[in-house]
Amino acid sequence: MKFDTSGLESAAPVWGAPSELVDGFSAAPSFEVPNTTDFDGFQKEAIQMVKPAKGTTTLAFIFKEGVIVAADSRASMGGYISSQSVKKIIEINPYMLGTMAGGAADCQFWHRNLGIKCRLHELANKRRISVTGASKLLANILYSYRGMGLSVGTMIAGWDETGPGLYYVDSEGGRLKGMRFSVGSGSPYAYGVLDNGYRYDMSVEEAAELARRAIYHATFRDGASGGVASVYFVGPSGWKKLSGDDVGELHYQYYPVMPSTVEQEMVEAAGA
């Protein structure tokens, strides 16, 4: 976002070639307004139609050793499960991760775009971009598309010079710094487990197990979440995938079937 500097521009027009790579993405887009009697109402309806419900569970939290990022892998279209193996944790660069909630295409595209911007920043400034800066770049882009139907609820997690960083960024243009976040339709269930079990001084294994359990419980109760619970850890040397467990198998790990005593056993009837 640039200040309005028009008052300070010199009068002579400068016909320099605009940079397509940067201007194409950062210029605020617009489209023609349709003819309706009630444009505001029409706009609200259009957004409701375009915005898919954020059917997912993602979470991330900062603790003593770094950042844990975890997500499920189910994609749903209404009541139809379209995929059980969606990658909802996006690798922006070797030390930064983004999570996907909302429109899959929107999240994937804009995270890749953010990766491009981060790399260009590194090349120009000879040092890595901070998590603060990266999340702000994304938030500014999403703000400029506000009201046009993008659906993105993402967390940017990473490790920079100042240590671990975690930001929540969404398509309304909001950006929040925090220690614990969960995003998606399964987030209330995940928060319940996460907030209950969270301690700052956990080991990496303890933190990963907490994240895994939180995702599992969300997939148990929320129909729009399921598939595989992936857990990533971001530390001083970058991110590392710790585990990817099928939540069905996790269920029987946490709640193994107890053989129960039977009083009578049914015997197969001999003959007809």
Place this chain on the structure above:
Amino acid sequence: MARYDRAITVFSPDGHLFQVEYALEAVRKGNAAVGVRGTDIVVLGVEKKSAAKLQDSRSVRKIVSLDDHVALACAGLKADARVLINRARIECQSHRLTVEDPVTVEYITRYIAGLQQKYTQSGGVRPFGLSTLIIGFDPYTDVPSLYHTDPSGTFSAWKANATGRNSNSMREYLEKNYKETSGQETVKLAIRALLEVVESGGKNIEVAVMTKVHGLRQLEEAEIDAIVAEIEAEKAAAEAAKKAPAAPKET
């Protein structure tokens, strides 16, 4: 509009950009400016041409701050300088807004140099007629920096540099006498270089000092006079020391 897209800066047959070179001439006629980098301090010194009696000299500050941790001095067209400084100040704040971090000295130098270059490759405009000396400390480090830009848009980092009137003599002096210094020694070195080409005295020089802890500080006239007096005393002592061994030979 057709009148405005006639380019002013075009190549000559032997590969020169005359407008840029003429801009460098304008710089060479501007006031002398010097910058010296120490281990924990950076100093800028600028020649102050004698002020008219009725002029309020406080309104003619030649060393300006771009942000809390970056300052700039320039030689050349002062009106062009104002435009460039305003754009740089906006960019410093814009950077703070978009990445929540102050600019590094290299970043803002690159921005200013980029701006100067843009005006050598556009229609209907002339290059900025000034060279700048930019000093500062990068955020989160204690490392001081000194950079120099010129009308062509090139920039580089320096341990010590001079620009403007008689910059060659100042640079020669610095090349001969530069060594790693800190604190007051760096200030003295900068003033000594400036005194090579400027009439001595506190009212002819403007000096500003930047440290990590205190940021930019403009030196008072009295302070400068005191340092100049110290320098003159040192020079006199050195002259006397040179003559003294010869004295016994004389009879």
